[in-house]
Amino acid sequence: MKEAKTVGWRTSRCTGGVRDVKRSSERARLRWLRASGHTVEMTGAVPHRADGRRLHGAASVVAALLGSLCLLFFVVPIAQLVAGSGGAGARRLFSDAELRSALWLTALTATSAVILGVAGGTPLAYLLARQRFRGRAVLAAVIDLPLLIPHPVAGIALLLLLGRESALGRSALALGLRVVGSPIGIVAAMLFVAAPLYISAAHEAFARVDTRYESVARTLGDPLWRVFRRVTLPLSMRGLIAAAVVMWARSVSEFGAIVVLTYNPKVASVLSYDRFTSFGLGEALPVAAVLVMLALVPLILLRALRPDR
Amino acid sequence: MIEVTGLHAQVGDFVLSDVTFTVPQGSYGVVIGPAGSGKTTLLETIAGIIPQRGGRLRLAGAGGEARDAAGIPPERRRIGFVYQLGYLFPHLSVAENIAYGASEPAAASEVASRLGAAELRGRAIRGLSGGERQLVAIARAIASRPDVLLLDEPFSALDPRRRVRVRREVRTMHREWGMTVLQVTHDFTEAGLLGDVAILLDGGRVLQSGRPEQVFREPASPYIAEFLGAENVFAGEARVLSDEAPDWVHGETEALSRGHRAIEFRAGPLTLYTVGDASSGAGHAVIRAEEVMLSLVPHPTSARNQFAGRVSEIAAVGALTRATIDIAGVPLVAALTTRSAQELGLLPGQQVFASFKAMAVHLC
Numbered sequence: 001m002k003e004a005k006t007v008g009w010r011t012s013r014c015t016g017g018v019r020d021v022k023r024s025s026e027r028a029r030l031r032w033l034r035a036s037g038h039t040v041e042m043t044g045a046v047p048h049r050a051d052g053r054r055l056h057g058a059a060s061v062v063a064a065l066l067g068s069l070c071l072l073f074f075v076v077p078i079a080q081l082v083a084g085s086g087g088a089g090a091r092r093l094f095s096d097a098e099l100r101s102a103l104w105l106t107a108l109t110a111t112s113a114v115i116l117g118v119a120g121g122t123p124l125a126y127l128l129a130r131q132r133f134r135g136r137a138v139l140a141a142v143i144d145l146p147l148l149i150p151h152p153v154a155g156i157a158l159l160l161l162l163g164r165e166s167a168l169g170r171s172a173l174a175l176g177l178r179v180v181g182s183p184i185g186i187v188a189a190m191l192f193v194a195a196p197l198y199i200s201a202a203h204e205a206f207a208r209v210d211t212r213y214e215s216v217a218r219t220l221g222d223p224l225w226r227v228f229r230r231v232t233l234p235l236s237m238r239g240l241i242a243a244a245v246v247m248w249a250r251s252v253s254e255f256g257a258i259v260v261l262t263y264n265p266k267v268a269s270v271l272s273y274d275r276f277t278s279f280g281l282g283e284a285l286p287v288a289a290v291l292v293m294l295a296l297v298p299l300i301l302l303r304a305l306r307p308d309r
Numbered sequence: 310m311i312e313v314t315g316l317h318a319q320v321g322d323f324v325l326s327d328v329t330f331t332v333p334q335g336s337y338g339v340v341i342g343p344a345g346s347g348k349t350t351l352l353e354t355i356a357g358i359i360p361q362r363g364g365r366l367r368l369a370g371a372g373g374e375a376r377d378a379a380g381i382p383p384e385r386r387r388i389g390f391v392y393q394l395g396y397l398f399p400h401l402s403v404a405e406n407i408a409y410g411a412s413e414p415a416a417a418s419e420v421a422s423r424l425g426a427a428e429l430r431g432r433a434i435r436g437l438s439g440g441e442r443q444l445v446a447i448a449r450a451i452a453s454r455p456d457v458l459l460l461d462e463p464f465s466a467l468d469p470r471r472r473v474r475v476r477r478e479v480r481t482m483h484r485e486w487g488m489t490v491l492q493v494t495h496d497f498t499e500a501g502l503l504g505d506v507a508i509l510l511d512g513g514r515v516l517q518s519g520r521p522e523q524v525f526r527e528p529a530s531p532y533i534a535e536f537l538g539a540e541n542v543f544a545g546e547a548r549v550l551s552d553e554a555p556d557w558v559h560g561e562t563e564a565l566s567r568g569h570r571a572i573e574f575r576a577g578p579l580t581l582y583t584v585g586d587a588s589s590g591a592g593h594a595v596i597r598a599e600e601v602m603l604s605l606v607p608h609p610t611s612a613r614n615q616f617a618g619r620v621s622e623i624a625a626v627g628a629l630t631r632a633t634i635d636i637a638g639v640p641l642v643a644a645l646t647t648r649s650a651q652e653l654g655l656l657p658g659q660q661v662f663a664s665f666k667a668m669a670v671h672l673c
Contacts, residue, residue, distance in 0.1 A: 212396045215358040216446075218383040219390040220410025220453050234400040 081289050089289035099287055102271040103294070109183050109267065110251035113190035114198070114244050121199040122240070126228070128199075129206035147196050154192050155260025162188060162261070185261035190251035198247035205239025206232065242305045249298035253291075268294075310334040310369040310489055311355060311457060317363035318354040323513060325350050327364070330508045330518040334369055337483060338491040339500040339521065342510035343536065348493040349392075351510065352459045355491065356390050357383040370456025371487030386457070389450030393462040395442035397434045403445055404430040410453030417452040424448050424478050425471065439466035444475060451482060458483070460492040464499070476503065497538055501525065509533060527671045531593040534673065540631075540642035541596040545576030547672055549589050574672060578637035582613045583670035592672050598631060600669035601643035604662050605653060612664040616641070620659045625650065634663050 092099050128140055146154055162179040163169045172179055179185045209232055217227040233240075255269040266274060268291055276284035316328040325347045332338035340348045353359040355366060361379055369375035370387055378386055389410075397406050404417075407426065411417035421427045426448040429441055437445065443466050450458060463479075464472045480503060483490050494500050500507055500521055507521040517529045528534035534542050550571040574581040574594045581594055602608065607615065618636035630650040634641045641663055645653075655661070 210396070212392055212394075213398060215353070215356070215383065216390060216392065216396045216449075217398075217409070218358070219356055219386075219388050219455075219459075220449070221384050222410075223382070223384050231398060235398075 078292055081285065082292055085285040085289040086293060089286035089293070092286045093290065096286075098266075099268075099271065099290065102266050102268045103290070105183065105186070105265055106252055106267040106269070109186040110190055110248050112183075112187045113194060113251045114248045116187070116191055117195035117198045117247050118240075118244055121195050122202055125199045125202035126206050126232075128203045130211070143196050143199050145196075146192050151193055151254065151256025152260055155189055155257035158185075158188055158192055158257065158261055179261070181262050181264065183262070183265065186258050186265075186267055189257035189261045190254050193254050193257050194247045194250035197250050198243045201243030201246055202236075202240050205236040205243060208239060209235045238305055242302055245298045245301050245305070249295065252298075253295065310367070310375055311338065311491055312367040312375060313355070313364070314366075315364035316351075316354065316361060316366055318350060318359050318361055320350055320359055323347065323350060325354060325513040328510075328513075328515050329364075330506070330515055332489055332491055332506050334489055335371065335484070335487045336489060336505040337480070337503050338489075338506040338508060339504035340491060340493045340508045340510055341495070341497070341500055341537075346510045347513040348510055349461050350513070352390070352461055352491065352493060355457070356388050356459055357381060357386055358390075368457055369489075373456065387455050389453055389455035389458045391443070391446045391450045391458075391460045391463045393443075393465060394439075395446035397437070397442055397445055397449070399434045401434070402430070403432050403434065403437070406434065406445055407448045407452050409449055412454070416454060417448075420452040420482070421448045423482065424451075424475055440468055440471060443467055444471070447475065447479065451479070451488075454486065455488065458488050458490045460490065462493050462495065465495070497525070509536075511536075526597065528595060528673055530673055531595070534593070534595040534671075539595050540598045541594075541601070543574075543576035543579065543581075543594045543596075543639070545574050545579075545581075545592070545594060547587050547589055547592050548573045548575070549587075571667075572672065574670065577639055579616065579639055581670050583667045583672060585670075585672050587672040595671045595673060596641075596665055596669055598642045598644035600665045601634075601641060602664050603632060603634070603643050603645060603653060603655070604664070605660075607662050608664055613667040614670065615662060615664040617660065617662055620655055620657050620661055623650065623655055623657060630655075632661075634661060636663065 093103075124139075124143065128136065128143075149157075159180065160166060161168055162172070162185070164173065164180060169179055172184075177184060179188060213231050213235065214227050217231045218224070222230060253269060254267075255273065258267055259270055259273070263270060268287070272284050272287040272291060275287055311330075311332040313331070314329050316325065318325040323345075328351060330338070340351060342348050350359060354361055355368075355378075357378065366378045367375040368378050368386060368388070397403075398409065401409070403426070404421075407421050407430075408414050408417040411420075418427070421430065424444060424447060426441075426444045429437065429445060432441075434442075434445075443463055447460070447463050450460075460479075464476055467475055476499070479490070482488065492503065494503075504521040506518065507524045508518040509516045509524060511532075516533055517524055524533075525537055525539075528537055528539065531542050531544070550573055569584045569586050572583050572585055572587060574583060574592075576594060581596075583594070602612070607617075616634075616636045618634040618641065620632055621635040621640065622633040624631045625647050628647055630645055630647045632643050632645065632650065632655055634643060643663055653661075
């Protein structure tokens, strides 16, 4: 299953990690590929001359045309949405209380999911980056699993675990905690689908820290946990924050798993779907435009966290 | 003290096996070996960074009792470690790096100023040159006042002036504080200058260890001799002369009295005379170029080995000149000061006499 998500990456100047990729556009794309759960394999250095050779004649025209079409396919729908309904969406923020409360709920639940994901995922990411043990590959595959299953299926699986019929759900209810149909369900769905992205990116952030820094710190008298606090964590902090931002963005955009567990109260993605099915495109557009504009926030944050800045 | 007995460690496919040597308390050991011989792995194993798979490793500080290091984590071994690339913590300042393991800031400042790193305190790590990084890394390791200091080519990126100063200062602090030092180097001059003990490593094994001058003068094999830069290594046949001291061994009688024997060694057209404990049979003779003297006329010397030949090549490198003498088709290299070479008026094709003492010939 993992092979299905493996992407070969050829670049003129790269045999190593993301930081070795010279061009910032390539680096950004590589990060997004990784952040979206792909395993990217560096396929090795291609001689610069061969790779950089200009395509000539008809080939370059066709390539430019295909590239432009692809770009337009990404840009046009989003631009159209924002241009056509961005203003209305912004006004709705003031007039539409349901939209405001959906956005607030989305931010709150996504942040809660990120806090839980960071607390539980960081030790796992560190373990995967630093230790070689039997079953490591299995553990990595298990962590990647939620990325590979359709999100409504993830919701159904969570429903089986946390629903009213399950032992866990019944115990939670007995304690006064309702999972399904509550913000807890939303957090659970977000955590399930987005935490693997955090773990994978945090793993990469830890792996980028040369272990010799840690070795030197240990010879200077620091036990492992203090080395982690004084050396590993500061050196990987930028990558960890980027990983958390990616997880937050993924949580905010989640729909499939949330809709199975908690339709009401509505998060922003469920609200836009609800407006579309109940009132048609006209009502859904301003909400959708607000969501697109909000998606720019983590995008800008990620750009600001670029390691070479 | 570093006492290593039958040490075994493994990193990937590379195996460090049966490594045995001792660097006595307060001594300076140097590890020499070709690239990939396991020098860094050896240091990392002593530091506890790489797990020890077998053998025994004992460490001790000044006045302390030697203790078995197996199972003791790096942070409790009281060691300092300097990698060739420094590995300074990039998120900390130079001053914070130096003070990282120091028990008190004053100690860190003292070490920094003694090594000449104090002027770098305000600089960012990313802006330091390779040499400056090494300097700060050395200061950081010493500032923690370790019992044992492990240095992996620590002076390689320093400019020559700074290298002399830092080397001298490290040596001084090592003596003052009784630190035991083990340093990896590629520089034979450095090994000779600094080392009390030289350990020659190849393929994860110790080929030879002992006092540097002994290792350089009496290499255990022709491979070691060539690795250590001995230009004159001849294959041939040794024959032990009679037990009675022959009449030519004036000056070598002391060696003979220690049980050594007078030996004749034939290598092609050359017949060499030496004193040693080798037995008759095939072997190699090693003569360091510095031991070969040149003269324009037969020299009235006590040196037993004297040959007439012609200069085939002269190479002057700064204050030293290496002259290759062709003796009946066999090249013999002599090292002399460039001034001596000029005084002799050495020219290619010129006839000269090369001489060296019996004690300068080492059989292995």
